[in-house]
Amino acid sequence: MKLYLSLLTTMFCFLSCKQSEKQNTEPVKELTVAEKIAEAHGINHWNKVTELTFTFNVDKNSTHYDRTWIWKPKTNQVTAISKTETITYLRAEVDSLSQRADQGFINDKFWLLPAFQLVWDSGTSISEPVKVQAPISKKDLNKITLLYTGDGGYTPGDAYDIYYNDDFLIEEWIFRQKNNPEPSMTTAFGDYKTINNITFPTSSTKAEGNWKLHFTNLEVKTE
Template sequence: MKKIIYALFVFVILSCNESKKSESKKQPLTVAQQIANAHGYSNWKNVSEISFTFNEKRGWTWNPKSNNVVLRTLADTISYNRKQIDSSLTRIDKGFINDKFWLLIPFQLIWDKGITISNPSQLKAPISKTRINKITITYPDKGGYTPGDAYDIYYDDNFIIKEWGFRKGNEPQARIINTFENYKDFDGIKIALNHKNMDGRPIVGFTKVDIKVSNSE
């Protein structure tokens, strides 16, 4: 009986030690992961379809699982699959990538491959002039539609993006600086519907945003 009790005691001690080792091996979340999570990235796995209109000009519907895309304009409706893009679709796909980037930049920090993300720093935001956190993402010099471009991402202590600056080809000065505002929650995914420049003028707006979810992954 004593041997059994001793064996159980040793088993419990070993199990506790293994559990502690496993916990110690867990890597802390990166800033990019924390930003994505703050905007609802954990819910993205349930998204079966997302549709939105960019600046009242282009309407998009995207199925992220199949990568089917539909573009709707006043002139035409075009459907294609991002796995099968030829030269006739390049211009259209560039438009989709641009508009999706504005809409889902918090998740692009996780999705985009080959990017460099700087260490976080604190400074005064260019528009609000409040103390804020900043990281810079830089795209590789080759590949993609915007090689070498850089984005300065300004986010608050809750990891919600408040502003960004776009630097073409990683040039020193930002060509575009704008706000992220009018956040709305779509099935747990937070999206900034409006963006204004330093003069307070609207430059990008999203309407007719709709997200369809499915419980099956």
């Protein structure tokens, strides 16, 4: 009986060791560059967000433009607030009345959450990273190109050259409409703020000219 118990114990230990060895040797899934950039900006905390409020501002020379958004990502309800009207709609039910507002929302949240769009958006391709000189700061940064290859969305064919540092924070980008080789717009991101573990670039500026895009009234509600 003692021998029998001893054999069972030995076999159990052997199987446990094998199982532990198997678990320890299973390969860990390597994150893509897009996932690393999104993680650096806090995407792992996004599932706790119940409401995001922000005002999108553009100052150009002596002119100012702004519009405010309230987004409830769990239901995808969006409220657009401008000086002339307020519209609330569900993104799954965009119609002719809400389409213009939705186009504005897609544009504005892309500037606020560029790192998340890398993993959220479908119908895209992302190039392998290369080390290059950034167009504005002239620093050596990593660059990937995000290309919208699909027919869906509002801007198919557009491309973004995204420059990020070794901490995977985005510092600059070049927008190229319809994937044209020449830049359509080049801006630098700044004034990063972290709210409830989500990190946002709250301003964008050009190298020349009196132009600034920035966000105010930024609020993040979580569960």
